[in-house]
Amino acid sequence: GAGVSQSPRYKVAKRGQDVALRCDPISGHVSLFWYQQALGQGPEFLTYFQNEAQLDKSGLPSDRFFAERPEGSVSTLKIQRTQQEDSAVYLCASSLGTLGGNTIYFGEGSWLTVV
């Protein structure tokens, strides 16, 4: 597709439920990022992939959060045993290369509400 695609766009989960959020990056993009954006805040970095390698997961808030990109294209962010504080927009982004000057393109986000 033309842009970064995320699904589902909206997800309501009961506390304790596991959720999986999918990201389809722009075709050919090497770098893939996940961000978490709380209401009224800027996006907070979660994790970064270069192809299938997860090079930085320093932003994952707990061991309930897990991300993968097994074939270097589609990525999934999984949240186990969801808590109310996990309610946020989860943004996926991709860029063509790995250097600092490469433009990072964002998807429209997956809106997660934990009730």
Added chain:
Amino acid sequence: QKEVEQDPGPLSVPEGAIVSLNCTYSNSAFQYFMWYRQYSRKGPELLMYTYSSGNKEDGRFTAQVDKSSKYISLFIRDSQPSDSATYLCAMRENQGGKLIFGQGTELSVKP
């Protein structure tokens, strides 16, 4: 203290006004500086990108970076109601992946 500080606003201006948005940062390793615009319920979209210190102009938008002061600005001339959005500053080091964002400033341009 956050690595990137941005006044959250909200900021309300009349149509045609000049808007000034600012961020300060603490990490001297940041080399790439961006401004993203985010409309309600949408993902951030890149507006301006600057490498190191200096100015960059694109139409009604001007981005300035002062690395000595660790301060970046975005100016919007002749603001339009369609400019109403949240503006996010973001920056990254020369190598490595992650962008660090400010909190975002909510801008409203009134007709």
